[in-house]
Amino acid sequence: MPGVFRFGIFFKIVVSFFIVLMGIYLHLMQVPDVDIETSLSIDKLAHLAFFYIASLWFFLIVRPDQAVVIIILMTVYAFSLELLQMTTLHRTFEWLDWFADTLGIFLSFIHVFKKDILNKIKSTKAC
Secondary structure, three states: OHHHHOOOHHHHHHHHHHHHHHHHHHHHOOOOOOOOOOHHHHHHHHHHHHHHHHHHHHHHHOOHHHHHHHHHHHHHHHHHHHHHHOOOOOOOOOHHHHHHHHHHHHHHHHHHHHHHHHHHHHHHHHO
């Protein structure tokens, strides 16, 4: 985590803005027709991967005590993108997409804060 903190605020804002815009673009673009039976799982994996990476960035640029705020904002962002898809003719709102988005957010949280989580579990078992 220390490596991310050395970047200036301007860099963090530009990358964060790019990530938000990329999420909007990816959720609103027309998906090419793919005649593969696993396209459903590929779509969900793409949702999970995008939100894992995006959340990872935001968790790494804020203080650890702001993690809950990031979880809430990213979950609302994911839901908003799903609602926004209803305004297009070629995309639809899907609860499974939102679930995959949210799963990516929580997996990223666990990845970044796994030491803190394990220490918390150990300290409660010791009591």
